Amino acid sequence: MSLIFDIKRYSINDGPGIRLTIFFKGCPLNCIWCHNPEGISTKREKLYNRQKCINCKSCVAKCPNSALAMEYDDISTDANFCINCGECTEACPTGALGISGEELSAEQIMKEIKKETIVFDQSEGGVTFCGGEPLIHRNMLMELLDRCGELRIHRAVDTCLFASEEVVREVAGNCELILADLKHMDPQKHKEFTGQTNELILSNIRMLAGEGYNFTVRIPLIEGVNADEENIKATAEFLASLPGAEERKVELLPYHNVGIGKHSRLGTKYNPLNIPMNKPSPEKISRCISIFKELEIEATAK
Ligand code: SF4
Ligand code: SF4
Incomplete structure (x- = not known):
C-alpha cells in the first residue's frame, strides 16, 4: 500500500500524449513555492x-x-x-x-491505469508517477512500473532525484522517461529554498546522462529564486558538459502561485521565508530559452 493524494486524468504536461498522473504523498524536499504542498507530508x-x-x-x-x-x-x-x-x-x-491521502494497493492503482489504455493508445500517452516524490515509495513504484511495462504502457517518472543512485538507476532502467526536476545550481541557495543541498541531485543527473538514460530536465522558473542570468547560465553549462547534451531537452515551468490556497487549506505556511517570488516576464522566458540555445540545448516553456 502507498499513500496517494491525487490521480489526475487527461494530463498533457507530464510527458508525451495524454497521461494519467499518479501523485504519491511524501517528499524529501520542502520547496518554498511548492504548488502541491499536500504532497510534502508522508501522512494523511x-x-x-x-x-x-x-x-x-x-x-x-x-x-x-x-x-x-x-x-x-x-x-x-x-x-x-x-x-x-x-x-x-x-x-x-x-x-x-x-x-x-488515501492508502491504495498496486491492484487498485493498476485498475485506474487500465481504464485509460484506449486514451493512451490513441494519444501515444501513458502513465506518469509523480508527487510528492515517487522514489520514496520504491517498492510500490517498481511494482507499478513492472506491471505497466508488461502491458506496454509508456511510463514516465517525475522526480526531484533526491534519492540514492541505486534507486534512481533501478527506476530509470524500468521506465521510458525520467522527468528530472532541477531547482538551483548553487548548493546553498538550493538548501535555502528547498531544505536540501543539490549535490545528490546533480550527481544523479550526471549518472543518468553518463549511462544514457532518457531524461528531460524540468526547471520551475521563478523570478526571485532561480530565473537570474547567472543561475540559468550555470544550469545550461552543467547540462552542456554532460554526455548526450545534444539530445537533452529542458522544460521551463514558469512560476504560478496556486500553492497559496492549498497551504491555506492545510493550515501550513506558503513561502515561510517571505521571498518575493514572481512569474518571469515573456522577455525573461525568451532570454532563458536563448541561453540554453547558445549551448545547443533545446529548451521550451510550458
Ligand atoms: S479532527 Fe476530524 S480527522 Fe481529526 S480526529 Fe477529529 S474527526 Fe478525525
Ligand atoms: S462547521 Fe464548517 S467545516 Fe464544520 S461541518 Fe460545518 S460547514 Fe463543515
Missing part, C-alpha cells in the same frame, strides 16, 4: 476550505477526539489530538473539510 492530512464553511459545527460535534473548535468563525484543529480519521469530513454538509 486534513484540509479546511474556509469559503465553504457555514459554521454549523457538525464537525466539532462528530470528532471523537475533541480535536476541533470553532474560533472566530473558523474551524481550528488541535494537531495533538487529530488522528486524521476523517469522521469530521463525513459530517461536513458542504465539503469544507477533506482528507488528503
Whole structure:
C-alpha cells in the first residue's frame, strides 16, 4: 500500500500524449513555492476550505477526539489530538473539510491505469508517477512500473532525484522517461529554498546522462529564486558538459502561485521565508530559452 493524494486524468504536461498522473504523498524536499504542498507530508492530512464553511459545527460535534473548535468563525484543529480519521469530513454538509491521502494497493492503482489504455493508445500517452516524490515509495513504484511495462504502457517518472543512485538507476532502467526536476545550481541557495543541498541531485543527473538514460530536465522558473542570468547560465553549462547534451531537452515551468490556497487549506505556511517570488516576464522566458540555445540545448516553456 502507498499513500496517494491525487490521480489526475487527461494530463498533457507530464510527458508525451495524454497521461494519467499518479501523485504519491511524501517528499524529501520542502520547496518554498511548492504548488502541491499536500504532497510534502508522508501522512494523511486534513484540509479546511474556509469559503465553504457555514459554521454549523457538525464537525466539532462528530470528532471523537475533541480535536476541533470553532474560533472566530473558523474551524481550528488541535494537531495533538487529530488522528486524521476523517469522521469530521463525513459530517461536513458542504465539503469544507477533506482528507488528503488515501492508502491504495498496486491492484487498485493498476485498475485506474487500465481504464485509460484506449486514451493512451490513441494519444501515444501513458502513465506518469509523480508527487510528492515517487522514489520514496520504491517498492510500490517498481511494482507499478513492472506491471505497466508488461502491458506496454509508456511510463514516465517525475522526480526531484533526491534519492540514492541505486534507486534512481533501478527506476530509470524500468521506465521510458525520467522527468528530472532541477531547482538551483548553487548548493546553498538550493538548501535555502528547498531544505536540501543539490549535490545528490546533480550527481544523479550526471549518472543518468553518463549511462544514457532518457531524461528531460524540468526547471520551475521563478523570478526571485532561480530565473537570474547567472543561475540559468550555470544550469545550461552543467547540462552542456554532460554526455548526450545534444539530445537533452529542458522544460521551463514558469512560476504560478496556486500553492497559496492549498497551504491555506492545510493550515501550513506558503513561502515561510517571505521571498518575493514572481512569474518571469515573456522577455525573461525568451532570454532563458536563448541561453540554453547558445549551448545547443533545446529548451521550451510550458
Ligand atoms: S480527522 Fe478525525 S480526529 Fe481529526 S479532527 Fe476530524 S474527526 Fe477529529
Ligand atoms: S461541518 Fe463543515 S460547514 Fe460545518 S462547521 Fe464544520 S467545516 Fe464548517
